[in-house]
Amino acid sequence: MDASIREEILSILDRANDMTLATVRQDGYPQATTVSYANDGLDIYFGCAADSQKAWNINRNRKVSLTVNLPYANWGEIRGISAGGLADCLTDPQEIARAGQLLLEKFPQGIAEYASGALEGVAFFKVVPKVISVLDYRKGFGHTDLVGNAPGLTPAWDHRG
Template sequence: MDEEIGRKIQTLLDQHRIMTIATLRPDGWPQATTVGYANEGFILYFLCGLDSQKAANLARDDRVSLTIDHDTPDITAITGLSMAAHAQPVTDTAEAEKVLRMLSLKYPEQVPLPMPMPTAKDVRIFRVQPTVISLLDYSKGFGHTDLVNC
């Protein structure tokens, strides 16, 4: 991967904390929802209620698409990224504890709340491992993207 593109992807991931993630419903239609995330490099983590449609979708098919971006009044300044990825539940207690610390750092204004562990019956932590990342940068031309295979 080109170093500059890798740095831009990392910067976008580190600067933001909300993503829109699409899972596949049983009827085959995508379902997009907004979730908070923390990241370690290009790997993202998010929390999901186990009784949610998103969790049911992921139990059937772990493929996801997601976007991370921000609003700008200048169309030529649009930047963001999208990913094709796989989302797997975190089952290791040490990894879960690390992710919960990362989420606390990403959301420092959040009042500390009891957080889920891999054995929780109502909330699960998911790890999102990208397979393809598309970096959108309109400053290089309308709709310009750089594609990175992971």
């Protein structure tokens, strides 16, 4: 992945607070929900109720899509990412603690009881993006750069030729 594209992705992830997460329901329909997240590089962490629909969806099918967008005043400033990747429910206490710490650093107000991992009924997830599309209208209306986040991966859905 090109270093400047990676920096743009990290800038967007670091500056935004929420993402729209799409999972696949048991009936095959996609389900999109908004969740707050924290990231460690390109790895994205979030927590939710362990018995929520999105948790059930991920535990049945790890494939997810997500979008993250920065606020903008006009269309010429639109910046964001969309990504497809794999999500995993964290079970290792050290990984759960790491996710909780990242979330606590990003959202210090009112999240301490959730981020500790001690709150019953909360599950923490890690999303590893495999294909990322960077949207940057500053480079032109609808401009995107498609990149893979896995060795040798090329975005199969690049329709531009």
